[in-house]
Amino acid sequence: MREVGIWVVGLQGLAVLQVGAAYLLAPRAAGGGAWFGVPVAPGFAATAEGGRIAGGYRRAVVGWTLASLVALAALALLAADAWPGLAAAGLVTLAQVGGCTAAWSAAHRASLPHAVPTPGSMIRRASLGPVTGALRPAMDLVGFLILGAAALYLWSRWDQLPERFPVHWGPSGPDRWGTRRPADVFGPLGFGAGMVAMMVALRWVLAWQLPAGATPRAQATRRLGLDALQGTGWFIAGLTAVGALTPLAGGPEVVIVGAGVGMLVLLVASVVALVRLSALPPDPPGPPPPAGALRWGGLLYANPEDPALWVPKGAGLGYTVNLGHPRGKLTLALLVGLPIALSLGLAWLTS
Amino acid sequence: MLPVIEIDLAAPTPAFRQIADAIRAHLVAGRVRAGQQLPTVRRLATDLGVHHNTVAEAYRLLAGEGWLDLGRGRGATVLSRATPGASPEAAERFERRLGELAAVARAEGVPAESVRERLLALARAMLAERRRA
Secondary structure (H helix, E strand, C coil): CHHHHHHHHHHHHHHHHHHHHHHHHHHHHHCCCEECCEECCCCHHHCHHHHHHHHHHHHHHHHHHHHHHHHHHHHHHHCCCCHHHHHHHHHHHHHHHHHHHHHHHHHHHHHHHHCCCCCCCCEEEEECCCCCCCCCHHHHHHHHHHHHHHHHHHHHCHHHCCCEEEEEEECCEEEEEEECCHHHHHHHHHHHHHHHHHHHHHHHHHHHHCCCCCCHHHHHHHHHHHHHHHHHHHHHHHHHHHHHCHHHHCCHHHHHHHHHHHHHHHHHHHHHHHHHHHCCCCCCCCCCCCCCCEECCCCEECCCCCCCCEEECCCCCCEEEECCCCCHHHHHHHHHHHHHHHHHHHHHHHC | CCCEEEEECCCCCCHHHHHHHHHHHHHHHCCCCCCCEECCHHHHHHHHCCCHHHHHHHHHHHHHCCCEEEECCCEEEECCCCCCCCCHHHHHHHHHHHHHHHHHHHHCCCCHHHHHHHHHHHHHHHHHHHHHC
């Protein structure tokens, strides 16, 4: 099963590339007067100091990405046949995210001396036009259709299913088995349907709560976030369907190849979306947050005087939760807690 | 170009007044036309980060002036509205607000020349709109 371990580490490599691309493109996609979350004069990017800050950030992101890929290659060669090696591969991705976030914070701090004063402190803009990027309920059905098609296929081939089949693999081969009964055959699809339903619910709640955006760039950013949730839901549905079909179609290699293809599609789609976002006309510079409203090195916003639950991000790309709002802490806890609960649920189910 | 309104939540002017003023400016300039649906109260409140009642108050104000039809469940629809001749009360209200604005301009050091140029530009735009109408 060493090959399986190598493939799993390879998937982590794709995730590392995706993270690296997102961090490299984020400053350009943010646009407007926001430069690493700091309002600067137009043309600052073209100055020597702007070039120095951007160059340092790019080098750090590329460095962390390359180092992560090298670490993953070493793990694939040396430790892909044991659980500690596979767990370490996950830690490599986390380290990359931490390193790139630290590089962003360093660029933010280096840009602060170049901040220009902007009028007002709580200026809000809204469009009177129709909301673009409206929810397409039919698209939300795609995930369920994928799972339904897999269930139908399994039901139609019921007699061809083996009496006993592996449902979980460890580094040394299959370590858990199921039998030909509805709970074992359709159970993973039911769990997948639950995950897809949670993604759809999250998408609808965010579409309901997030500001629609007053400019083409703000509206495109909102659409990108909602589409990313939809794409993730489809990815989960596809992966679960492929996993459920393994008793008929082969071993874990099929799931790994399916995951790889899905991750590649998500990687290409996210890079294309960020590049298209970068090409939109820049927004007017946003006002700086009031003194004392930023927490955790500018990552969080808490201002009880601000009646808004969602406020424009300092980075200029999307919105963040105002922790000073009565519902702010609960909203942030749900946003952070839901993916963690999903991951823990998945880990519990597959352990 | 999208008709966009902008308010400053840190400004002393109440938010509902700023919202009503900003929408009215689009209405009189013809950037928002009769028959067009405005965003729902909930949507505009979310976008501006204010309480629903604040937007509802602004819409009621504009409906009272004859600009909007607030049908239940249909949102706010822009009405075709002929500009009435200014009543003595409306003229007095305008004078009072202009006086308040002039006081703010003086207090904040806005040059008189700048005030004059801006008022002349506004008056010219109003005359041009009346000619077009």
